[in-house]
Structure formats: C-alpha cells, structure tokens
Amino acid sequence: MLSYQHSYHAGNFADVHKHLCLSLILDSLNKKAKPWSYFETHAGTARYDLEGEQAQKTAEYLSGIGRIYDLKLPPLFYSYLNVVKGMNTKGSSLAYYPGSPLIASEAVREGDKIALMELHPGEYQQLKAVFRRNDDVAVHHRDGFEGVMSLLPPKPNRGLILIDPSYEVKTEYQQVAKFIIKAHQRWSNGCYMIWYPLLKAANHQAMLRKLRLSGIRKILKAEMCVKSDDDDRMYGTGLLVINPPWQLDEQLKRVSDILQTRLSAADAPEVVVEWLVKE
C-alpha cells in the first residue's frame, strides 16, 4: 500500500525533531575529513511546498517549523535552520520545507556518497527531479529495505542509514527491526537512525523490544511528546540511533528540551533521551 504522501505532514513537530537529529549527526560526520556514505530507505520527495494544497489542508507545519522558524535559537540548531532558510530566500516568510534527502545533500563534501530509495512512482519522479544535476546523489525507484541492504557494506565505510517509514502498515515495525538486525551484521560500525511515531496503540514497543534483545549495543532512544499520551492522534515522536556520534545524547537533550517548550502542550510527558542498550 502506497497511499502515504509526506507533503501533508512536512515540517510538523516530528519532522523538526527528526531533521534536527539528522543535522546533528551529519555535523558530527563532517568533523572528520574521511568521506561518508549516507542511505535512506524511505526518502520522500526532498522539497515540500508549504503553500501547496496538501500542506495547507492539514497545516501541520504551523505547529512544527512554523513555531521556531523566526526564533533566535542556539548554535546546535544552525545547520538545520540554515537549510530551511536557504530554501526560503525569496521573501523571508516560510513557504518551503526540506525533506531529509535535501538536508543530507547540503552536508555533502567531495568523496561523500548518498543513495536514496523511494518506492512511490510519483514521489520518486519528484525526488529524481530535485537531484537531476547532482552527481553525489543516486536516486533509486526501489523498495528501501531491499535496496539499501544490497549496498552494504558500503564504500566509504563510515556513515549513516536513515530508516523513516510511514508505518501505514503495522508489519513495518517488525520489518524495520528485521532490516536493522541483518544490516548490522553486514555493517556493524554504521550509524542507524530510525524514526517511529508515538501513538496510543504503542505498536513501536514490540520493535524496541526486538532491537533491545538483538545483541546490538549502543542504541540511543530519544522521544518528544507534544500532547498528553492519551490523545487519539500521534502525540509524540521517537528516534533510535545506533552507534550515535559522541555527545549526541547531550545535544539531543538540549535541543529537545528547547523544542518542547515551543511545540508542546503543558500536559505533554517530559522529553526522553536514554540508552535502550548501552555500550
């Protein structure tokens, strides 16, 4: 089933939390001169028109990026906000939002490599169009789990895989866990960033349990809620980072606490940044 379109949700609170974490990891990778590889299993289209019909219909971005775009925030936010601001140069108002592939491509240096998987035919065409003149970025119309697995272990051998499904189908939670366990056997030193929604049904718990018991070490968990956890809609956003860069835990705590004061209701549970599995 491929009915999900990210343009309805681009720039919402979950995107802001996820894309900030992504920028922090890319900043850390860029602290060393050695080139990196970057993969996405579920790429989306890379550019979102916030004034378009779909984004306007839900207006989710107004309670996400819309709440922080004009604020003066600490340096940990700079790389992420610079990409968002770079897309909105004509007139200062917020009209466009970057997807994760664009955030990664803005961090790329000579020798770094990006490979993106997108299965939806229309989303794939848009993604391909964004990177048509960019030789650093390979765009594949392919199942993300199978496509990324076929490229492991990569050259360059340091880097990151972003796993960001929509979880339209409940079996995706188990698929993600299975993918990570197999990918980690091929590329144990890679960094893995997995997004999941916080919903009342708590379907993510089985995925977390499977990964906790998998034998994989160094799994960081970061969750931020914007509503009370008995809300019927997505009340929060979660990330797992396997092999996180040094100090990512402290950085995520700092940015998530700031984000939560701007994006969350007073009865939202506290930010969580903790080790699911330690070293």
Ligand SMILES: C[S@@+](CC[C@H](N)C(=O)[O-])C[C@H]1O[C@@H](n2cnc3c(N)ncnc32)[C@H](O)[C@@H]1O
């Ligand atoms: C949540 S969106 C991705 C958002 C993007 N990573 C970002 O942060 O900007 C999920 C995307 O995965 C695509 N998709 C769904 N199933 C897929 C699969 N098996 N392989 C690759 N892409 C898939 C959907 O079409 C959708 O564009």
